[in-house]
Amino acid sequence: MKKIIIKIVLGYLVILIVYNLYLTYTIERAVTSQIKICGEAVYLIPGIKTAMYHSVTNRIYIDPEFIKKYDTKELESLVWHERGHRERRFQLYVVSLLNTSLEVGGKIEKQSFIMIPFLYGPQIITAAVVIPMSHYQEFKADEFCGQHGYGGTLIKVIKKIVSEQLPSNLLLQVALDPFHPPVDARKIALNVKGLLK
């Protein structure tokens, strides 16, 4: 019995790694061009509706709409937040492996719905671990951003993103995006550390 459980867990882990690599390939394939923000090459992917760091490619990606919508300082704050994720590259890889929804990959690769029963079923079990892990990563990335003088700007831009993409009801926000802490919690966390400048 024990052996069967170990085999199932290992088999599932293999599926996650293969799927994760496939999504990495999908993300790279969706890149249309690149720009420099804070001296960093940032790769543009139309339609991802976010800025994100990917631990496998070690690159930062952003929706080109963001370049139009947000000013230079706001974009720089997003890059510093993503650089904060890079500081914990391995931890982030573990989170993204377990957080199999891989929101961005899902937006790019429409066919991934085939994987939903495989991925979301066990994710109900891993959510209790993954959500706190994910929130911890976000607070740490915010902290890194704040240490570079962009804390206040980051909160401002996240508020704009949330107001455009999520309903105003906090419970619905948490339900639709459980992997990021609510923006007010992020603001308080930065303020406590004196990084909300």
Ligand SMILES: [Zn+2]
């Ligand atoms: Zn983040």
